Amino acid sequence: xxxxLIFRIAYSLLLARWKQTLVAAIGxxxxxxxxxxxxxxxxxxxxxxxxLILNRTPHxxxxxxxxxxxxxxxxxxxxxxxxxxxxxxxxxxxxxxxIYNSDQIIQSLKKDSRVLGxxxxxxxxxxxxxxxxxxxxxxxxxxPEEENRLFKFNDYVTSGNFMDLKxxxxxxxxxxxxxxxxxxxxxxxxxxxxSKGEQFSLKVVGFFQSGLQDLDxxxxxxxxxxxxxxxxxxxxxxxDIQVKLKDILWAPPTAKEYQEVYQIDAIDIQKxxxxxxTGSSVRSLISYAVGITLxxxxxxxxxxxxxxxxxxxxxxxxxxxxxxxxxxxxNLVFITIALSIGIFGGSLGxxxxxxxxxxIDNIPFNTESLPTxxxxxxxxxxRFYMIGGIFSIITTYLAGYFPxxxxxxxxxxxxxxxx
Amino acid sequence: xxxxKVLEAQKISKYFHDxxxxxxxxxVSFSLQSSEFVSVIGKSGCGKSTLLYILSTMDxxxxxxxxxxxxxxxxxxxxELALVRNEKIGFVFQFHYLLNEFNVxxxxxxxxxxxxxxxxxxxxxxxxxxxxxxxxxxxxxKMPNQLSGGQKQRVxxxxxxxxxxxxxxxxxxxxxxxxxxxxIVFHIFExxxxxxxxTLLIVTHDNEFADRTSRIIEMEDGRIKKM
Numbered sequence: 001x002x003x004x005l006i007f008r009i010a011y012s013l014l015l016a017r018w019k020q021t022l023v024a025a026i027g028x029x030x031x032x033x034x035x036x037x038x039x040x041x042x043x044x045x046x047x048x049x050x051x052l053i054l055n056r057t058p059h060x061x062x063x064x065x066x067x068x069x070x071x072x073x074x075x076x077x078x079x080x081x082x083x084x085x086x087x088x089x090x091x092x093x094x095x096x097x098x099i100y101n102s103d104q105i106i107q108s109l110k111k112d113s114r115v116l117g118x119x120x121x122x123x124x125x126x127x128x129x130x131x132x133x134x135x136x137x138x139x140x141x142x143x144p145e146e147e148n149r150l151f152k153f154n155d156y157v158t159s160g161n162f163m164d165l166k167x168x169x170x171x172x173x174x175x176x177x178x179x180x181x182x183x184x185x186x187x188x189x190x191x192x193x194x195s196k197g198e199q200f201s202l203k204v205v206g207f208f209q210s211g212l213q214d215l216d217x218x219x220x221x222x223x224x225x226x227x228x229x230x231x232x233x234x235x236x237x238x239x240d241i242q243v244k245l246k247d248i249l250w251a252p253p254t255a256k257e258y259q260e261v262y263q264i265d266a267i268d269i270q271k272x273x274x275x276x277x278t279g280s281s282v283r284s285l286i287s288y289a290v291g292i293t294l295x296x297x298x299x300x301x302x303x304x305x306x307x308x309x310x311x312x313x314x315x316x317x318x319x320x321x322x323x324x325x326x327x328x329x330x331n332l333v334f335i336t337i338a339l340s341i342g343i344f345g346g347s348l349g350x351x352x353x354x355x356x357x358x359x360i361d362n363i364p365f366n367t368e369s370l371p372t373x374x375x376x377x378x379x380x381x382x383r384f385y386m387i388g389g390i391f392s393i394i395t396t397y398l399a400g401y402f403p404x405x406x407x408x409x410x411x412x413x414x415x416x417x418x419x
Numbered sequence: 420x421x422x423x424k425v426l427e428a429q430k431i432s433k434y435f436h437d438x439x440x441x442x443x444x445x446x447v448s449f450s451l452q453s454s455e456f457v458s459v460i461g462k463s464g465c466g467k468s469t470l471l472y473i474l475s476t477m478d479x480x481x482x483x484x485x486x487x488x489x490x491x492x493x494x495x496x497x498x499e500l501a502l503v504r505n506e507k508i509g510f511v512f513q514f515h516y517l518l519n520e521f522n523v524x525x526x527x528x529x530x531x532x533x534x535x536x537x538x539x540x541x542x543x544x545x546x547x548x549x550x551x552x553x554x555x556x557x558x559x560x561k562m563p564n565q566l567s568g569g570q571k572q573r574v575x576x577x578x579x580x581x582x583x584x585x586x587x588x589x590x591x592x593x594x595x596x597x598x599x600x601x602x603i604v605f606h607i608f609e610x611x612x613x614x615x616x617x618t619l620l621i622v623t624h625d626n627e628f629a630d631r632t633s634r635i636i637e638m639e640d641g642r643i644k645k646m
Binding site: 002005012013015016315316318319320321322323324325326327328329411412413416417 | 468472475477478497498501502503504505506510512514516517518519520521529530532533534535578590
C-alpha cells in the first residue's frame, strides 16, 4: 500500500518531465548497448586471436633441448668442492635430439586422468629443391588423426584432405606460402633434401593456411612414418610429445611435474605464449573501462536531471512533507525515479546490445590469413549481460542517491514561508 | 462532549541566527481546547507564523514544549513527527500548494493514502464527501491548474480534512484571495467549527476575519499581548 503510493508519486513526477526522463533513459540505453557490444566484440576478437595460437598449441610440450650439461665432469670428481670451479668455453655435447623411451612416456601419459590427449611429433629441418634454388623449411611429422582431434588441424587445411597424409605414402601438406613460392599444385611431387644430405620425393596432397604468413612460408606436414623415413630413423624416433589437458589452467603445474617424472624438458602453454594472455587481458580491461565510463557519463546525466527535477518540484516536496510524508518517503520517491530510469534504460540497452552484436556477427569478414572466419567474431557471453544489467542499476542508484538525499532533507518551512 | 486540550504550548522561545541572533519568540505559552476556533493576529514580523510552524511540528529548532493531544513533541524523530502531521494536523497555507501532477481528487486523497488507515475506495469516498462539504465536488476530476484561486484553496482545505485531523492550522489562508473568495473560505471554516466541531488555529493579519472567530490571540514582538 505504502510502496504503491510511493510508486504513484514517483511515476507522476517522472511523467511531469517525461522528455528529460526519456533522454536520461536513452543515455543509459546507449551506454549499456555500447558496453555489451564492445565487450562481446572485443571478447570475440580475443577468442579468435587466442584460438589462432592457443588451439594449435599443446598445453604441455615435452621435448629435449640441446643444452650444456648442468653437471660438468669436474663436478663428479669433487664431491665437496672447497671453492668454485670456473670452466671456460663450455659447449653442448653431441646428444640425440629424440626422446628416450617415447613410447612408454606416451602410454603412461594417456593413463593420466588430467590428459585429454597426447600427440607425438617430429620436427625435421629440410631444404625444398626448386630448380637450382633450395628453400629452407621444416617438416612436422604428425599423427593426422590425433592432430586434428586435439589441435583442429583440418581447420587450417584449406585444400586437399588431411587424412591423405596417412593414406597416401610419402605425402606432404605444404604451407600455402611455401607452395606459392615453389609453384606447385596438389598432386605434384616436390624434392626434399634433409640436413644429412639425403634426397626424397614427396607428393603434395594439400595446402594449409595457419593465419600466420611467416609460418606458412616454411612449415609443412607429413605423417610420422614418412618423417622417420626421411630422417632415416627408427620407429620410436619422436622429438616432441604434445599434451592437451582437460583444463588449460592446469598446464603450469603439470608441466613441472612431468619434467621431474620423465626427466625431460616440458614447457606449458602459458609460459610459451605469455604475450597472448597479456594481450587478451589488456584488451578486456580496456573494453570494461570504456563501457564503465559510458555508464558513469549516463549516471551523471541522470544525476543532473534528478537535481533539476528536485529544484523544480521543491514546492511539491515541501507540501508532501507538510502533509505527513517523512524524509524517507521522499527519498524513496526519488530513488524509485532513478531506478526506473535505470531499469527501463538498462533493459532496452541489453536488448540493443544483443541486437547490435548480432548485427556485427553477420557482417562478412573475409581475410586471407583466417580461412575459417567468415564474419566478425562475437562472443555472446551471458556474463556481459549480467554485468551490464547490474551496473546500470548500480550507477542509476548512485546517481539518484545524492539528489534523493538532498530532497529528503528539504526543510518545508523554508519553502512554504518563502512564498 | 467534554472539552479537552488539543494543543498546548509551554514557554516556547525561538531564535533566528542569521544575520545576527534575534529572539523571535519569547516564552509563548497558551493552550487550545477541542472545537475552539482561534485566530492569531499581530503585525508582520511579530512571530505568529514562526509560532505556527513550531506548533505544526515542521520546525523543530525551538526551546520549550509543544504538546499535541497530550503527547510532547520534543525528542520525536523526523518520521514520527511526519506521522503526527499526517494523522492529527490539517494544514492550509496562504498558497494552495496542490500537486499539479495529480487531479483534485488525488490531491485530496494523498494524505489519506499515506496514512493508510482506510482502503483506497473508502478514502476516495471520503474525499468526495469532503469536496461536497466544500461545494466543489464537480471539480473532482479536474487538474488543479484548471481551477480558480478560490477553488484551489477549497481543495487545499479538503485535503487538510481528509484524515479527520484533531486540529486544522491555517497560515493566512485567505491572504491570497479576493474579498468574495475570502468570504467563502471564512464561511467554510465557520461551518467546520460550528457544525463539525473542528478545532481551528488560524494565523491572519486580517482583523475583520479574526473578529469573527471565537477567540483571538494577539501577538507583539514575540510575546502574547492579549489572549
